Amino acid sequence: MSADAFRQTAGRWLRAGLASPAVYPLLRRRAAAPPEAVSLLMYHTLGDDHERLDAWTVVRQRDFLAQVRCLREHHDIVPLDQALDDPPGSSGRPRAVLTFDDGNASLLSHLLPLLEREALPVTVYIATGHVETGEPYWFDALMAALQPPLAASLDLGRWGLGCHRIGHADSAVNWLRISALLEALKTLTPQQRSQAVEEVLRQAGARLSPPAARTLGPLTPTEVAELARSPWVTLGSHTHGHELLDQVPLAAALHSVDTSLQRLEAWTGQTVRHFAYPNGNHTPALVEALRASGRLASAVTTEPARARTDGDRLRLPRIGIGRYDGIERFRLGLLAPLQRTGR
Numbered sequence: 618m619s620a621d622a623f624r625q626t627a628g629r630w631l632r633a634g635l636a637s638p639a640v641y642p643l644l645r646r647r648a649a650a651p652p653e654a655v656s657l658l659m660y661h662t663l664g665d666d667h668e669r670l671d672a673w674t675v676v677r678q679r680d681f682l683a684q685v686r687c688l689r690e691h692h693d694i695v696p697l698d699q700a701l702d703d704p705p706g707s708s709g710r711p712r713a714v715l716t717f718d719d720g721n722a723s724l725l726s727h728l729l730p731l732l733e734r735e736a737l738p739v740t741v742y743i744a745t746g747h748v749e750t751g752e753p754y755w756f757d758a759l760m761a762a763l764q765p766p767l768a769a770s771l772d773l774g775r776w777g778l779g780c781h782r783i784g785h786a787d788s789a790v791n792w793l794r795i796s797a798l799l800e801a802l803k804t805l806t807p808q809q810r811s812q813a814v815e816e817v818l819r820q821a822g823a824r825l826s827p828p829a830a831r832t833l834g835p836l837t838p839t840e841v842a843e844l845a846r847s848p849w850v851t852l853g854s855h856t857h858g859h860e861l862l863d864q865v866p867l868a869a870a871l872h873s874v875d876t877s878l879q880r881l882e883a884w885t886g887q888t889v890r891h892f893a894y895p896n897g898n899h900t901p902a903l904v905e906a907l908r909a910s911g912r913l914a915s916a917v918t919t920e921p922a923r924a925r926t927d928g929d930r931l932r933l934p935r936i937g938i939g940r941y942d943g944i945e946r947f948r949l950g951l952l953a954p955l956q957r958t959g960r
Contacts, residue, residue, distance in 0.1 A: 652705040653926045656692065656713040656951055657917060659935040663727040664832050671791040672760045673939035674719075675832055678727055684938065684947050685737065688713055692951075696738040697851050697891060701915060701926055713951075715739045716917065716935060718855055718893055720748055721757070723832045725840050732849040741844065742855040742893035742917075745880040747835040754859050755814045756799055757833040762821050763795050771798070771820050776805060776813050783821075789941045803896065807864060838884045845885040853891035854878050861898040870903050871910075878912065890914040904931050925956045 661674035663681055688694060692713040695703075700714050717724060720743035732739060747754050753761065763769075768784035781798045784791060798817070802810050836844065845852050856862070857876040860869070874892060881889045890913055897919030907913055908931055920934035936950045 651925075651955075654711060654923050654955055655700045655926060656711065656923050656953075657697075657700075657933060657935040658688075658713060658715050658950075659917075659919065659937045660715065660717045661719055661939075662717065662721040662723045662832065663731075664723060664940075665727065668832065669765065670760075670832065670940070671764060671788055671795060672833070673792055673796065673941060674760070675723075676938065676940050678731065680940075682731065682735075683944060685715075685735065687944055687947060688951070694737060697740045697853075697915065701930065716853075716893070717741045718895075719744055719754070719757075719859070720836050720841070720855065721832065722834045722836050722840065725836060725844055729844060729847060729850075732847060736849070738849050738851070740851040740853055740891060742853040742891070743836070743841060743877070743881060744855040744857065744859040744895065745877040746856075746858045748838055748841060749880065751835060751837070753834055755802075755810065759799065759802075759814060759817060760795060761833045762818055763798075765791070767821060769821050771817055773801070773813055773816065775816070776809055778802070778805075778813070792941065803861060807860070838880075841881070842884050845881075845887055851891065852881055852885060852887060852889055853893060854881060854889055855893050856895055859895045861896055862894055862903055863898045863900050867900070867902050867906060871906055874907070875912075892916040894918055899932075904929075907931055920956075921950070922954045922956045928956045 660676060660681070662676070663678050664670055664675040666677050666679045685694070691710060693708055693710050694715060695712050697714050697716070700712050705712065715737070717728065717739060720741070724741060728739070731737065744754065763783045765784055765787070771781045771783060773779060773781065778801045781794060783794055783798065786794070802813055805813060841852075844850050854874060854877040856873040857880065858873055860873055862870040862873075878889050881887075892907070892913050892915070894916060899918065904916070907916060913931065915933055916931040917933045917935050919937060921936055922934035923936070924933040934956050936953050938947060938950065942950070
């Protein structure tokens with residue numbers, strides 16, 4: 618067994634023990650939160666139950682529904698605006714908000730029917746640039762290209778990123794390697810990253826897996842409008858170019874946010890008041906500039922904590938949920954630490 622596989626197996630055993638009926642109720646009591654707490658869960662997109670994709674961002678429909686059922690055991694799932702603006706309900710149960718990032722096409726084909734059937738409110742943060750051009754963002758393009766049966770050793774020594782072996786293992790272990798590549802690429806400047814991504818695609822032969830390309834492709838403006846018409850969907854901005862906002866000048870970051878808000882409002886005829894920082898990256902100067910604009914009711918990060926409605930609403934944390942997060946990991950994620958108050 619490889620070291621990666623051993624860590625995966627050991628982690629599963631530990632989570633199973635902590636999430637067992639004998640232990641989990643004790644953990645829940647110790648992690649009890651005040652009424653102003655709310656769990657914001659961060660997803661990206663959904664995929665078909667039988668679709669093989671080594672991609673943490675693509676959660677199987679059946680797994681998502683199992684997580685919703687688990688969440689409903691102890692939580693009220695509410696729209697984002699209700700969680701922020703309304704006092705806690707009389708049920709005395711903690712509240713949860715479901716969010717989805719990026720704007721992949723499978724949100725329309727796989728998520729929307731579930732929302733209608735389950736009466737399930739969600740917030741969808743859309744990066745409008747790839748919607749406008751029809752081109753996937755670099756991370757989606759790479760994930761789509763690096764799917765089985767590809768097995769490649771990618772040499773990125775030119776950028777100081779070493780060699781990455783992709784496709785030499787299956788499923789969760791292979792995703793760990795793809796994820797390590799994506800995280801390494803995020804450390805580069807935008808120009809360097811663009812060059813490195815082209816090199817990865819060249820070395821991989823740019824063999825796009827059709828299921829992956831379909832699932833990870835973007836919505837169109839018309840589909841964004843269709844999604845927004847659902848009473849179960851709240852739209853939010855995810856910038857225009859999905860820039861890592863701590864890597865660009867403040868003026869460029871603000872322009873990207875403003876452009877995305879304008880595009881979403883033009884496509885849907887709705888006012889958009891919510892925002893998600895791509896990859897969670899932000900700076901204090903950006904947060905304060907967004908606060909001064911008065912344009913946003915909330916902005917969310919990727920800090921793994923439970924949010925507080927009396928905390929900083931332009932730095933709300935979220936608990937990330939992905940393809941390899943079984944129900945035990947999901948339950949334990951709901952016990953994340955509480956957001957600190959203040960700015």
